Amino acid sequence: MTHRTVGHPPGLPDDPRADVTAPTPECPVEITLAVLQGRWTTLVIRELLRGDRSYGELRAALPALSDKVLSDRLVQLTRTGVVERHRHPAWPPRVLYTLTPTGHSLGPVLQALWDWGARASGPDSATGPSRTPTRV
């Protein structure tokens, strides 16, 4: 297939800004993937999409996640503007993690990832991805 589907709206891959020839951090796709990158990252985001969570609640929801990595992920997500920390100066010390509006807007992105993965691994996926545990 050398022709292009006609009439589709401007967007990838036709957007001229998509003409980068190397994986630059300025590419919007790379930006999003960088935010989502790292083991456990999407699961932490999913948990926070369900509502605010304390550190302990996150740990309880993801038991196999070590303190170090959870801490790393929360720092990472805070740096990228997806998550906000809210320290409550009470006793016992309680810290709430919440998604920023930007973080909430990741919902549709995760949905798109879910939809493709569900379809590609579905019952009639002759050409779908193999189940090779490639890991993310």
Next chain:
Amino acid sequence: MTHRTVGHPPGLPDDPRADVTAPTPECPVEITLAVLQGRWTTLVIRELLRGDRSYGELRAALPALSDKVLSDRLVQLTRTGVVERHRHPAWPPRVLYTLTPTGHSLGPVLQALWDWGARASGPDSATGPSRTPTRV
């Protein structure tokens, strides 16, 4: 925000299948991220979204991409059912790489990634991701 937006269609994070507590390869989100994973992967897909390409054409389009990684990516994408190899028994030997229907259906996924990244890094992104070259 402890309440949930009312009336939105069933989907992440409310889908019961999204209740995994560890990054399992069976999770549709992980499947998609695994397919997209790796430096240069999305750029190779983008190039093929624009049309069929030979090995040399891909190399020309992505000059900074080494043979090893290009080869690796093409194998990876072929294994995951996104790309197909078409060997032409002529001389000089020419091999065409094309996207499968599954591969083409990655278009909307990349678009979603693009849209979020563009918005989050846009002009009014007070809470957007920092430009820290986290790399993907």
Next chain:
DNA sequence: CTGAATCCCTGCCGATACTG
């Protein structure tokens, strides 16, 4: 022209132990 094989280096992730 189209790749595969090798080498090395870097950075992620996990386990464990310790602090405000």
Next chain:
DNA sequence: CAGTATCGGCAGGGATTCAG
């Protein structure tokens, strides 16, 4: 309760070289 410090294993990715 909510993290940080340190260490080590392992896999990903780049450069180079060789083969069909």
